[in-house]
Amino acid sequence: MSISFSIHATDKRARTGILKTAHGDIRTPAFMPVGTAATVKAMHPEQVAATGADILLGNTYHLMLRPTAERIARLGGLHKFMNWDKPILTDSGGFQVMSLAGLRKLTEHAVTFQSHIDGSRHELSPERSMEIQHLLGSTITMALDECTPFPATEAVAEASMEMSMRWAQRSRNAFIQREGFALFGIVQGGIYEPLRLRSAAALTQIGFDGYAVGGLAVGEGQEEMFRVLDFTTPALPDDKPRYLMGVGKPADILGAVERGIDMFDCVIPTRSGRNARAYTSMGEINLRNARHMDDPRPLDPHSGSHTCQHYSRAYLHHLFKADEMLGPMLLTLHNLHYYQELMAGIRDAIANNRLESHAASLREGWAKGDLAAL
Amino acid sequence: MSISFSIHATDKRARTGILKTAHGDIRTPAFMPVGTAATVKAMHPEQVAATGADILLGNTYHLMLRPTAERIARLGGLHKFMNWDKPILTDSGGFQVMSLAGLRKLTEHAVTFQSHIDGSRHELSPERSMEIQHLLGSTITMALDECTPFPATEAVAEASMEMSMRWAQRSRNAFIQREGFALFGIVQGGIYEPLRLRSAAALTQIGFDGYAVGGLAVGEGQEEMFRVLDFTTPALPDDKPRYLMGVGKPADILGAVERGIDMFDCVIPTRSGRNARAYTSMGEINLRNARHMDDPRPLDPHSGSHTCQHYSRAYLHHLFKADEMLGPMLLTLHNLHYYQELMAGIRDAIANNRLESHAASLREGWAKGDLAAL
Numbered sequence: 001m002s003i004s005f006s007i008h009a010t011d012k013r014a015r016t017g018i019l020k021t022a023h024g025d026i027r028t029p030a031f032m033p034v035g036t037a038a039t040v041k042a043m044h045p046e047q048v049a050a051t052g053a054d055i056l057l058g059n060t061y062h063l064m065l066r067p068t069a070e071r072i073a074r075l076g077g078l079h080k081f082m083n084w085d086k087p088i089l090t091d092s093g094g095f096q097v098m099s100l101a102g103l104r105k106l107t108e109h110a111v112t113f114q115s116h117i118d119g120s121r122h123e124l125s126p127e128r129s130m131e132i133q134h135l136l137g138s139t140i141t142m143a144l145d146e147c148t149p150f151p152a153t154e155a156v157a158e159a160s161m162e163m164s165m166r167w168a169q170r171s172r173n174a175f176i177q178r179e180g181f182a183l184f185g186i187v188q189g190g191i192y193e194p195l196r197l198r199s200a201a202a203l204t205q206i207g208f209d210g211y212a213v214g215g216l217a218v219g220e221g222q223e224e225m226f227r228v229l230d231f232t233t234p235a236l237p238d239d240k241p242r243y244l245m246g247v248g249k250p251a252d253i254l255g256a257v258e259r260g261i262d263m264f265d266c267v268i269p270t271r272s273g274r275n276a277r278a279y280t281s282m283g284e285i286n287l288r289n290a291r292h293m294d295d296p297r298p299l300d301p302h303s304g305s306h307t308c309q310h311y312s313r314a315y316l317h318h319l320f321k322a323d324e325m326l327g328p329m330l331l332t333l334h335n336l337h338y339y340q341e342l343m344a345g346i347r348d349a350i351a352n353n354r355l356e357s358h359a360a361s362l363r364e365g366w367a368k369g370d371l372a373a374l
Numbered sequence: 375m376s377i378s379f380s381i382h383a384t385d386k387r388a389r390t391g392i393l394k395t396a397h398g399d400i401r402t403p404a405f406m407p408v409g410t411a412a413t414v415k416a417m418h419p420e421q422v423a424a425t426g427a428d429i430l431l432g433n434t435y436h437l438m439l440r441p442t443a444e445r446i447a448r449l450g451g452l453h454k455f456m457n458w459d460k461p462i463l464t465d466s467g468g469f470q471v472m473s474l475a476g477l478r479k480l481t482e483h484a485v486t487f488q489s490h491i492d493g494s495r496h497e498l499s500p501e502r503s504m505e506i507q508h509l510l511g512s513t514i515t516m517a518l519d520e521c522t523p524f525p526a527t528e529a530v531a532e533a534s535m536e537m538s539m540r541w542a543q544r545s546r547n548a549f550i551q552r553e554g555f556a557l558f559g560i561v562q563g564g565i566y567e568p569l570r571l572r573s574a575a576a577l578t579q580i581g582f583d584g585y586a587v588g589g590l591a592v593g594e595g596q597e598e599m600f601r602v603l604d605f606t607t608p609a610l611p612d613d614k615p616r617y618l619m620g621v622g623k624p625a626d627i628l629g630a631v632e633r634g635i636d637m638f639d640c641v642i643p644t645r646s647g648r649n650a651r652a653y654t655s656m657g658e659i660n661l662r663n664a665r666h667m668d669d670p671r672p673l674d675p676h677s678g679s680h681t682c683q684h685y686s687r688a689y690l691h692h693l694f695k696a697d698e699m700l701g702p703m704l705l706t707l708h709n710l711h712y713y714q715e716l717m718a719g720i721r722d723a724i725a726n727n728r729l730e731s732h733a734a735s736l737r738e739g740w741a742k743g744d745l746a747a748l
Binding site: 037067319 | 411412416417418436440441445448449450455457667670685686688692695696703704
């Protein structure tokens with residue numbers, strides 16, 4: 001028994017449930033904050049948990065280079081190292097390595113690359129990726145795949161997907177199954193329906209504890225992403241969690257939940273928070289804008305975030321103008337809280353069979369924008 | 375009645391007591407973390423309070439330029455603006471303005487200067503400094519003085535001190551007294567005993583709620599600073615708090631407490647924390663040093679800091695190598711905690727008439743250093 005997934009309610013294609021793991025329960029649909037280098041940037045881990053996050057994501061590529069998976073294992077694993085005892089999902093390292101244009105070489109066996117930190121040479125194969133994620137102690141391990149570039153011709157996407165399916169089998173073979181730990185496969189195939197269906201079938205044949213949709217949110221746009229999800233998620237097993245990798249903005253997440261996705265990760269709330277951009281029930285707000293200079297109101301009157309409870313827009317504006325660390329700290333905290341409030345609201349709406357009206361209300365707020373609320 | 379100061383115990387020249395203000399009690403000897411631009415860098419204010427800090431310091435110079443005292447007043451005052459409801463001491467702005475060599479002009483009336491932010495012209499007089507600190511809502515206001523340069527001849531130090539005493543009287547005249555709020559005067563006179571004694575007498579004659587020793591920690595060295603304190607503190611009223619401005623490292627603070635000082639402020643714990651330098655019972659530790667790379671131990675086995683309770687040296691080293699914000703955040707938190715532990719230990723030792731043995735034990739630990747503990 002790896003992990004158990006129970007769906008408590010469905011609303012059209014959307015589902016809500018619980019994923020039980022060795023490190024605790026994950027309420028789905030779930031958003032995973034990104035903790036690239038064993039830290040969610042600008043956040044204490046207790047604060048990440050307090051926003052309502054049940055799980056976070058770590059990046060194999062960054063951790064294998066620094067401080068290295070072996071060192072983290074000697075120090076007791078990633079959970080202990082970073083003071084986070086809830087579930088952690090690690091990616092396979094593939095996505096970042098594939099992005100190292102010119103610094104990497106891909107063969108059927110593995111991808112070899114040079115570190116962006118010190119130029120040292122490394123090899124990442126499905127077997128090595130499984131070993132690294134095992135050393136880290138990941139709750140959910142991702143199979144190694146090639147993230148097909150966008151745009152790609154159908155022939156290129158097909159060859160890439162086929163290799164990813166062979167790597168998925170090698171990942172499955174190399175993964176050491178433990179109680180409460182899981183291995184997820186990744187559907188590829190670009191924007192092409194026949195390829196996505198073949199990929200989903202191949203992964204289902206191998207058998208995974210969850211199924212990710214990869215190769216999206218790479219520039220194709222929301223409409224095209226939704227079109228691909230429309231034919232991809234129905235091809236995945238109903239009784240396993242589905243994870244849309246690297247997505248996204250609130251509206252992307254909402255649309256993907258409506259299309260049957262259960263899990264998400266994205267750097268947007270954390271990266272935007274460091275860059276003075278807030279996510280709210282009234283859409284995005286740029287705190288550097290001078291119109292906030294004298295504004296005593298909280299960022300979002302509908303948010304229960306610690307930032308909204310204790311700080312004015314004027315103060316947040318001041319912190320960013322003065323280049324004070326507390327600006328990124330408070331805005332990252334708010335954004336992660338907003339994302340978790342968004343997921344909690346979505347879960348509740350699905351449980352009460354009213355996702356359609358809830359989604360309409362969310363979209364109305366985002367469209368209205370902040371200026372209308374002044 | 376401004377504020378009340380009660381001394382609960384003395385041990386030779388050292389004292390411990392409580393300073394009662396409109397915003398709460400300050401246990402003395404007290405260390406005030408520095409919150410220059412309405413934030414203690416890298417810290418949430420709740421975390422500053424949790425380290426045991428009863429009061430923090432704000433910088434008039436920075437706040438008057440950005441976001442401006444008038445704006446902070448419109449937004450409800452500095453306490454509300456920065457989400458800190460305990461006492462705040464603000465400096466007069468003089469120290470930073472005097473440091474603007476070439477950009478400022480000093481007359482008997484006031485100092486005029488150009489903003490380091492946008493080059494705009496400003497004037498700071500004793501009356502304007504009082505007005506700004508009133509607008510901020512400071513619990514403890516500092517008189518405007520000229521921080522005499524070091525080194526200075528006795529004639530230069532005398533003229534500077536004399537003007538500071540005239541400014542002290544103007545500060546006193548302009549200060550609006552409110553229940554639970556205080557105005558402190560500042561002793562000047564460089565390293566010259568006759569000048570320090572005359573300055574102390576002049577301030578006592580005017581009458582303040584507390585007396586600061588200014589113009590030290592400007593390059594004269596610890597031995598010389600202690601020599602000046604040896605003749606300065608006995609010249610100050612016994613029943614009022616004494617504040618040594620801008621000091622210092624733990625050993626400086628300890629020696630100054632032994633010489634009758636009750637309050638301190640310094641950027642060292644926060645600035646050092648951002649630069650990977652930790653203060654511990656075994657002295658200073660540089661977390662960038664490669665010897666910490668595999669070290670599973672906490673920074674300081676004798677510290678109860680949140681950082682020491684939850685993180686290894688290896689993790690802290692990793693955060694600084696990866697340039698992650700959590701490094702400065704955790705090390706600032708530790709350093710401020712260490713400073714507050716230091717003050718609590720000193721207060722307890724004075725209360726139990728055993729400061730001498732406690733001081734010896736502290737100095738032994740600092741001298742032993744970290745390597746000896748490996």
